[in-house]
Amino acid sequence: MTATGPSIGIIGTGAIGGFYGVLLARAGYDVHFLLRSEYEAVIENGLLVNSAIHGRLHLDGVQAYRDAADMPKCDWVLVGAKSTSNNALAPLIAQASAEHAKVVVLQNGLGVEDALRQALPERVHLLGGLCFICVHRSAPGVVEHQALGGINLGYHSGPATDLEQKALVEEGAAMFRKAGVDSSAAPNLAQARWQKLVWNMPYNGLSVLLNAGTSRLMGNPDSRALVKAIMEEACGAAAACGHPLPEVLVERMLMATDHMPDYLPSMYHDHKERRPMELDAIYAAPLAAAEQVGLAMPRVESLYRALRFLDAESGARQ
Amino acid sequence: MTATGPSIGIIGTGAIGGFYGVLLARAGYDVHFLLRSEYEAVIENGLLVNSAIHGRLHLDGVQAYRDAADMPKCDWVLVGAKSTSNNALAPLIAQASAEHAKVVVLQNGLGVEDALRQALPERVHLLGGLCFICVHRSAPGVVEHQALGGINLGYHSGPATDLEQKALVEEGAAMFRKAGVDSSAAPNLAQARWQKLVWNMPYNGLSVLLNAGTSRLMGNPDSRALVKAIMEEACGAAAACGHPLPEVLVERMLMATDHMPDYLPSMYHDHKERRPMELDAIYAAPLAAAEQVGLAMPRVESLYRALRFLDAESGARQ
Numbered sequence: 001m002t003a004t005g006p007s008i009g010i011i012g013t014g015a016i017g018g019f020y021g022v023l024l025a026r027a028g029y030d031v032h033f034l035l036r037s038e039y040e041a042v043i044e045n046g047l048l049v050n051s052a053i054h055g056r057l058h059l060d061g062v063q064a065y066r067d068a069a070d071m072p073k074c075d076w077v078l079v080g081a082k083s084t085s086n087n088a089l090a091p092l093i094a095q096a097s098a099e100h101a102k103v104v105v106l107q108n109g110l111g112v113e114d115a116l117r118q119a120l121p122e123r124v125h126l127l128g129g130l131c132f133i134c135v136h137r138s139a140p141g142v143v144e145h146q147a148l149g150g151i152n153l154g155y156h157s158g159p160a161t162d163l164e165q166k167a168l169v170e171e172g173a174a175m176f177r178k179a180g181v182d183s184s185a186a187p188n189l190a191q192a193r194w195q196k197l198v199w200n201m202p203y204n205g206l207s208v209l210l211n212a213g214t215s216r217l218m219g220n221p222d223s224r225a226l227v228k229a230i231m232e233e234a235c236g237a238a239a240a241c242g243h244p245l246p247e248v249l250v251e252r253m254l255m256a257t258d259h260m261p262d263y264l265p266s267m268y269h270d271h272k273e274r275r276p277m278e279l280d281a282i283y284a285a286p287l288a289a290a291e292q293v294g295l296a297m298p299r300v301e302s303l304y305r306a307l308r309f310l311d312a313e314s315g316a317r318q
Numbered sequence: 319m320t321a322t323g324p325s326i327g328i329i330g331t332g333a334i335g336g337f338y339g340v341l342l343a344r345a346g347y348d349v350h351f352l353l354r355s356e357y358e359a360v361i362e363n364g365l366l367v368n369s370a371i372h373g374r375l376h377l378d379g380v381q382a383y384r385d386a387a388d389m390p391k392c393d394w395v396l397v398g399a400k401s402t403s404n405n406a407l408a409p410l411i412a413q414a415s416a417e418h419a420k421v422v423v424l425q426n427g428l429g430v431e432d433a434l435r436q437a438l439p440e441r442v443h444l445l446g447g448l449c450f451i452c453v454h455r456s457a458p459g460v461v462e463h464q465a466l467g468g469i470n471l472g473y474h475s476g477p478a479t480d481l482e483q484k485a486l487v488e489e490g491a492a493m494f495r496k497a498g499v500d501s502s503a504a505p506n507l508a509q510a511r512w513q514k515l516v517w518n519m520p521y522n523g524l525s526v527l528l529n530a531g532t533s534r535l536m537g538n539p540d541s542r543a544l545v546k547a548i549m550e551e552a553c554g555a556a557a558a559c560g561h562p563l564p565e566v567l568v569e570r571m572l573m574a575t576d577h578m579p580d581y582l583p584s585m586y587h588d589h590k591e592r593r594p595m596e597l598d599a600i601y602a603a604p605l606a607a608a609e610q611v612g613l614a615m616p617r618v619e620s621l622y623r624a625l626r627f628l629d630a631e632s633g634a635r636q
Contacts, residue, residue: 209527210627222626229620298616302547308540309528 005029006175009074009096011089012081013038013047013064015135015266016106018143020078020151020181022049022059027179032063032071034092039066041140050138051145052261054180068092076102076172078129079116082270083107083281090119097124102168104129104153108200108266109281110193110289113156125158125168128189130196134263146261150182154189194238195245199253200282202230204267205303208277208310215262218254226299228254233297237290277311279304323347324493327392327414329407330399331356331365331382333453333584334424336461338396338469338499340367340377345497350381350389352410357384359458368456369463370579372498386410394420394490396447397434400588401425401599408437415442420486422447422471426518426584427599428511428607431474443476443486446507448514452581464579468500472507512556513563517571518600520548522585523621526595526628533580536572544617546572551615555608592632597625 007030010021017033025031035042042064049057065071068091075098081089086107093103093116103120105112106129113128120126130153134146153172155165169185176183186192206217206227217223231250238245246252267277283304290297325348328339335351343349353360360382367375383389386409395415399407404425411421411434421438423430424447431446438444448471452464471490473483487503494501504510524535524545535541549568556563564570585595601622608615 206624210624210631212627212631216631217627220627220630222623222630226620226623226627229616233616298547298551299620302544302617302620305540305544306524306528309530309535309538309544312538312540313528313530313534 006075007032007072007098009071009077010034011068011077011079011093011096012085013042014080014082015137015143016131016133017078017080018047018137018141019049019133019135019145019149020080020106020176020179022047022057022143023054023179023181024175025059026057029175029179030063032065032074032096034065034068034071034096036066038140039064045141047141047143049143049145052147053145053149068095071096073098074101076104076175079103079105079107082266082275083109083112083278084276086112086116087119090116094121094124097121099123100125100159102127102172104172105156106131106151107278107281108196108204109278110197110285112281113189117157123159125160126156127169127172128154128156128186128193130154130186130192134260136264136266136269146263148260151176152184152186152192154186154192156189188243191238191243191245194234194241194243194286195249197282197286198231198234198238198245198249199257200265201234201286201300201303202227203257204265204278204282205307207265207268208271209303209306213262213264213268214257214260218258224254230299230303233299234286237286237295237297237300240293240295241289271310271314274314277307279307279311283307324393325350325390325416327389327395328352329386329395329397329411329414330403331360332398332400333455333461334449334451335396335398336365336455336459337367337451337453337463337467338398338424338494338497340365340375340461341372341497341499342493343377344375347493347497348381350383350392350414352383352386352389352414354384356458357382363459365459365461367461367463370465371463371467386413389414391416392419394422394493397421397423397425400584400593401427401430401433401596402594404430404434405437408434412437412439412442415439417441418443418477420445420490422490423474424449424469425596425599426514426522427596428515428603430599431507435475441477443478444474445487445490446472446474446504446511448472448504448510450514452578454582454584454587464581466578469494470502470504470510472504472510474507506561509556509561509563512552512559512561512604513567515600515604516549516552516556516563516567517575518583519552519604519618519621520545521575522583522596522600523625525583525586526589527621527624531580531582531586532575532578536576542572548617548621551617552604555604555613555615555618558611558613559607589628589632595625595629597622597629601625
C-alpha cells in the first residue's frame with residue numbers, strides 16, 4: 001500500500017506514539033517514527049501492537065529515525081513522549097515540523113501545551129489530544145493495547161482563525177477515524193484536559209502509592225472511596241477554574257473503570273522503572289490553577305506530596 | 319531489693335509494657351508480667367532494655383505468667399498491648415485487678431478507654447496514660463529504647479470522687495517518677511489524647527505508606543509539609559471537638575521530631591510483621607468524632623483509607 005495524504009511524524013514512539021503511529025501507517029498514511037533506545041529493535045523487528053480490540057498489528061519496514069534532522073518535514077506531528085521531557089523535545093518537534101505543521105500533544109495533564117508553545121515556532125499550529133486508552137510498552141517496539149483507544153482533539157494556539165481552527169481539528173479527527181480510532185473535536189480543550197485529569201489524578205498516583213492496578217483499587221471499598229473523593233475534588237477545581245464538568249462524570253468514570261480490564265497507568269510503570277513521574281502536569285499544574293482561584297485540594301495535594309517524596313527517594317533519572 | 323509499695327501488673331509485655339515494667343521493677347516495685355509468645359525466652363533470659371538514656375537495664379528473675387488467672391491481684395494494672403486486642407484483653411485485665419485497682423491504658427488513639435470501660439468491672443478505676451517515647455521490641459524479651467520516655471496520666475472513669483481522682487493520678491505519676499520516668503497529671507485526658515494524636519496521625523500512617531522513618535519524613539520538604547498539614551488538620555479537629563490545643567503545638571512537635579533519632583513508629587512495625595495496625599483508635603475514632611461536629615478531615619481521611627487498603631491487602635492477622 002502506498003502512503004497517501006499528509007505525512008505524520010511521531011515524536012516519542014512509546015506506548016501511545018507507537019499505537020497510534022502503527023494504526024495510522026496501516027491505514028495508509030506516510031508515518032515517520034523518531035526513536036532513541038528502541039531504534040535498533042524497531043529496524044530489525046518492526047513495530048508490534050498486541051491489541052485486545054484490533055488483534056496483532058505488525059508494521060514492517062518502519063520509517064524509523066534516530067535523529068529528528070533526518071526526518072522529512074511532517075504535516076502532522078504527534079507528540080507521544082512524556083511531558084517530563086518537553087524541554088528537550090521542543091527543538092526536535094520544530095525540526096520535524098513542516099511550515100504550517102499541526103503539532104498534537106498526546107500527553108496528560110494541565111498546561112502541557114502552554115509550556116511547549118513557548119519553545120515552538122509561531123508558524124506551527126498546536127493542538128492537544130486527550131487519549132482514552134489502556135496501553136503499555138512490554139518490550140522494545142512492542143505495545144500492549146488492553147482497552148479503549150479514542151482521542152479527542154482541541155486547538156490550543158497558532159496562526160489559524162477560529163474557522164480554520166475548527167477545520168483543522170476536524171481534519172485531524174477524520175485522520176484518526178480513518179485509522180480506526182474513535183476521535184472527535186473537544187470544543188473546549190481546557191475543559192477536556194480537566195475532564196481527563198479527573199481520571200488521571202486518582203488512578204495514576206494511587207497505583208504508585210498503593211502498588212495496585214485499577215481492579216484492586218476499585219475492588220476495595222476504602223480505595224474506591226478515596227478514588228471517588230479525589231475525583232470530586234478535581235471536579236470542584238475544574239468548576240472553580242471556569243470549566244464545570246457534567247454532574248454524572250464521576251459516576252460514569254467509576255463505572256467505566258469497573259468495566260475495564262485491570263490497568264496499571266503509565267505513572268506506575270514510570271515509577272517502577274525509575275523514570276520521573278509526570279507529577280508537574282498531572283498534579284502541580286492543576287493544584288496551582290486551583291490555588292490561583294483560592295481553592296484548596298487537600299486530597300490531591302496530599303497525594304502529590306507523597307508522590308514527590310517517593311520520586312525523590314527513588315532517585316529517578318530526572 | 320525487696321519489693322515495696324503497690325503491686326503492678328503488666329498486661330502485654332511488648333516494647334511499652336516491657337520498658338515501664340522493667341524500670342518499675344528496678345525501682346523496687348512488685349511487678350508481674352503477663353506474657354504469651356515470649357514467656358519461655360523471658361523465663362530463661364529475663365527482660366532486657368537497651369536504653370539510649372538509662373544504659374543496659376537487665377531484669378532477672380522476672381515474675382512472669384502465661385495465664386492471668388495465676389497472677390496476684392494487682393493494685394496497678396498497666397495495659398501496654400495494642401488497642402487492636404482490647405476485646406480479648408478485658409477479661410485478663412479484670413482477672414489481674416485488685417478490688418479497687420487502677421487500670422492504666424498506655425495506648426494511642428481516641429476512645430480506647432471508652433471501649434475498654436464497657437468490658438471492665440465498675441469497681442476498678444480506669445486511667446489513660448500518654449507515653450512520649452521512642453521504643454521498639456528487637457527480640458523476645460528485648461526492648462530498644464531510643465529516646466524520651468515520659469508518661470502523662472489522666473483519670474477516665476471509675477468509683478473515685480473528683481478529689482480522689484486527682485490523688486490517684488498524682489499517686490500514679492509519683493510511682494513512675496520514682497522509677498526515673500518523667501510523669502505528670504494530664505488535667506484533661508481527652509485533650510491529652512488529641513494532643514498525642516497530632517503526632518501519631520502523620521508519623522504512624524506515613525511511615526507505613528511511604529516506608530520511611532521520622533528522619534526521612536522530616537528531611538524531605540514534601541513529606542514534611544504533608545506531616546505539618548496533617549498535624550494542623552488534627553489540631554482543627556481537636557478544637558472543633560472542644561479540646562483546643564496550644565497554638566505553638568505543631569511547631570514544637572516538628573522541632574522535637576527533628577531532634578529525635580530516626581524513629582519508626584509502632585504502626586510501621588505492625589504492618590511489616592503483618593499484625594493489624596491500630597487504625598481504629600488512631601484514625602477512625604477521631605474521624606468519627608470530627609464528623610459528629612460536622613468537621614471534615616480530608617487529609618487524615620485519605621491517609622486512613624490508603625492504610626485500610628494496605629491493611630486489607632497485607633492479609634494481616636486480625
